[in-house]
Amino acid sequence: MSWNSWKRTAGLQACGLALCLAWQGQLLAAADAPIEPIVVGTPSRIEVFPQQAKLDSTRRTMHLIVSGFYADGAVQDLTSVAEVKSKDEKIARTEGSLVLPAGNGRTEVTVKLGGHELNVPIEVINQDSPDKVSFNYGTLAVLSKQGCNSGACHGSPSGKGGFRMSLRAYDPVLDIDTLVREAFNRRTNLYEPENSLLLRKPLMEVAHGGGRRLKKSDSGYEVLRDWIAQGCQVDPDGAPTCVKLEVYPRERILKRPAHTQQVLALAHFSDGTVRDVTQLAVFSSSDEAVATVDANGLVVSQDRGEAAILVRFLDKIETSSMMFLKEIPGFHWNSPPENNFVDHFVFQKLQQLQILPSELCTDEEFVRRIYLDVIGVLPEPTETAQFLADANPQKRAALIDKLLERPEYAEFWALKWGDLLRIRNVKVSNGGVHKFNRWLVAAFRDNMPYDQFARQLLTAEGSTFVNPPANYFRTATETNDCTETTSQLFLGIRIQCAKCHNHPFERWSQDNYYGIGAFFNRVQRKPGINPEEQVIWVARAGEVTQPRTGKQMQPWLPLTGSADLKGEDDRRSTFADWLVRPDNPFFPKVEVNRIWGHLMGRGIVEPVDDFRDSNPPSSAALIAALADDFAKNGYDRKRVVRNILNSRTYQLSSRKNEFNATDTKYFSHATTRLLAAEQLLDAICRVTSISEKFAGLPAGTRATQLPSPDVESDFLKVFGQPARETACACERSTDSNLSQALQMINGPLVHSKVRDDKNRLRVLVTAGKSNEDIVAELYLAALCRKPSDAETAAATKHITNAGDRFRGLEDVCWALLNANEFLFQH
């Protein structure tokens, strides 16, 4: 199977999986969420949304959302307890907070609560004849809501049980044929609608592989039945189209006892009408541990924290941002000092959520952490000792500045970008690997502004040997690859799904995908003079055709729209111009987030290159501030790194307290994580002072210096070194597995270095050092700290008892290498 086809399959599976989870979330929500009785209290005022409503068809209804505002600034959703009454039942009637049409005319609905009273004007028209169900906005919305056309069911490319619909109804033309005419009209019964297979299967009146998906009491049942009874018709030409989805509330902070929120979904149509589509929209929560949402849009808090409630109505997606707070007994904000704006935003959120940050890490922890994060290698014991002994109160900042100027910094960060740019022999040739890597190292060494960095890659032309960034278009061998790679790297958008269909849970459409492609499809590749080289050039013509619609696509930019471009210019320049524009919200964010993720072990948006409404940042203000600082200061990456490293947030200990023990996403403590494969190998080399030999590379080459993973190293592979097949940061595996344990416990690499004749411990023995001194130096080399008295005693006792001094010292060295304190960044 080719890589591309594998990737497609994997992508689909991933989509399917996510959908399954979302679906399950909906099913489970109602059962799992404990809803406590709502205490109305004494709101100082109430608000009703919408403030008026027009019901322009027999099928139209409107939910009224009632909010109570309290003197202390708190707000609570009181929809379920408000008394809602129509002044004229002949015009509008009410069921709970739902307003339904009864007859033409105008009236008001009165909302009473806690001594407050509000009147909502209601206009009702077009009640003389029953309105038809819209195929696009009724039938297909129901099939989407019930999950029928999800990726795991009939929306999969081959359908299920011989019945295939377009994923999330992106192709209504296909769907109408499938539902009505295909299979000799098997699925819909025009004469007796209730007998339609389309209803009887999901009702489980007829065996259905997907189980029960519909109840007769669901509003969706009525929509489907009526649509069939009305003749299974498509919407007439010129019928209004949905132009916008509006959700209410857009954002809300709820503090216990407030713990529920009804979300309203309103669809705005091209004729200016507004329809309540809450019953037809699909709701999901970005964090089910914080808040669940049921199929009707009722959000229930499960814990303190933040969650984005994603509301999808066919191809329109909006989010409602919810924050849930509660009083934590015994919590007291201790006002830790803020080193810079990073701390300001992190601590602000922590204080709000009542999470107490950990203490500052020790100098020993700091020196180890900072070396590994900035230059990828452990400090020499002498460097550690020097830092620990330094009395300068600004020594941490000084060390940060020093490390940023070390050559290893550029090499280590070039390794990270080498992954993303997929630098490998098979992709760019052996010669190309080294040339591209040298370009990257130079870019980091010289701190090339990130906008220039991106522009050089995205607009590169000519020989890949003479102009290494041109390899960008060598690894991306065709237009779709360019689209996907560029979107993920520079916009943080995983747009792959939109290649074959509108993105099932994001706003990206198939048109968007091919619209971005139109910037890159003129890029051409031809052999160079050297057999290993390739020449990238740009043709003067060539357009992208959207495969489903067959339409020629205009180049398209997110948030900007179609770009009107003159015929023969290199469209990539236009893309690059747009990309680095100061107001581009995507470009700086994804890079600062990537840097943050490298340094903190978790992105503010996680995964670091997966920005979407359904995956909100853990602090929108923080990522905005970092991105803003980045863009305003010449896209200086070292500045970003420095800002983060100098923050107290970065320098917090990994030891938790009772108020931050469960926090995993607000950076209240350092995140412990296994060293990356290359860091670990270099660390072993550092402790033993025996370097690793890589075939074809100069002696002494560190793993964190490798230009590509083409060196065959089982050790590196086992510890997650990526094969650089994709531009996804996720390709670097962070999972731990049994092979890793075996490598560390009795693998040949560790064994040979621990036993090597010239290793650190033997040199120390030869130099006449005592066991205590050798143990101390090994601790300093491996853990950047001195051993405790107990540790020294235990180690020296073991060496004495071992009989063979070397064997004993090797055991100590081996034990250190297998200690979590060594294996983990902390």
Place this chain on the structure above:
Amino acid sequence: MPTFPRICLPLCGLVTLVAVATRALAADAPPPVSFSKDIAPLLLKKCQACHGSPEPKGGYQVSNYTLATKAGESEQPSVTPGKPEESELFKLISSTDADTRMPKEADALSAEQIALVQRWIAEGAKYDGADPKAPLASIVPKMAAPDPPQAYRRPVPVTAVAFNADGQELAVSGYHEVTIWNPANGALLRRIKNVGERVQSLAYSPDGALLAVAGGTPGQAGEVKLFKAADGTLVNELGSMGDVAYRAVFNPAGTKLAVAGADRSIRVFDVASGKQEILIEDHADWVVGLAWSPDGAKLASASRDKTSKLFNAANGESLMTYSGQGEQIFSVAFSADGKLIFTAGADKKIHAWNPDDGAKKGEIAGFGREVLGVVTSADKIFSCSADKTVQQHRAEGLKPFKAYPGHTDSVYCVAYHPMTGRVAAGSFSGEVRVWNAEDGAAVATFIAAPGYTPPAPVAAVK
């Protein structure tokens, strides 16, 4: 709205009737509960959807008596003869706990229904049929199909048309019926009721005496019935299937009827005895097309599994598989000399292939969408397509010959009568069109829905 208005009522009625009859006839000692008459209909109606094959819920399957009396995953006996209280079947339908009660997430059985099951088990849970492994659907009392609409409120899609022997009558699929029309003027001649919801295939026997009607209720039942062509009397009902029968075709001698359907099977029945002689289960998906070779020795099939297959009609042995279409195949026909097989498919083409070696010999392209039907007669190939066309090609060279215009929706079926030289085709819209093949002139156009009055033109409303 009542649940299952049309189908449930006869059933509930039946159960009540049984109960009433029981009391009236022998108040002291009611006759024993019958599995086939009393229990099987209940299991079919209330349990089969979840506990049917192939992956029954809880590992418990009710498809036949043997399975229904076997334990499911719980390994608790579903039925302990004589002891309802030790029978999971009874315990679960009579449970008062909504989470464990069966049927799950649906209305409970009525007290009378539960009592019936209880008494059947108490009486020994006996089987009163011949083969305890016979599918439930085949042992329950046959009920007459619901009546067709007196007058149609709206047209229904036309999925089958067939000329009778002399070409003076055209049989057309209806809703729970077959309607017989005069193809010369579109006048309704007769109606044949007592057929399933959908009629998918109509075939007159070569001698003109019999009309085979195949169809059923989608997803639930398939049926094939033989009627006297002259007066619509039911002659025989040939087996019953778990899903719709899509095709029924007489062999050239008129002695056998081959049937294909959504249960993936092909069956050959002896027309005189009504006995099923051959069962072929060789396709991976619905079989929707079927044709006999002119010598009656072979059968060719068309399936949604994207293949056409050739079988020995005498023993059902598979002879050849044609996979060249690469898409779903809807219809199949032999050339007049039997040397070619034509298959019509979702690839918008008719393929011509050699039954001897399975090699593709040519194709007819140019259709805008799926080709849904293909029939042959001498040198003529007629086809109908979802692209709304009815076309005729020459067998020689597979060249286009003529188009029969007029249909405005997917054309599901086409038929040709050589003696009268008429072509008939029916579409999704419910319209049937008849043409003269000779000059392509329209002979008759009608909506095959007795009593249906088209609405006044929309323009007049405003």
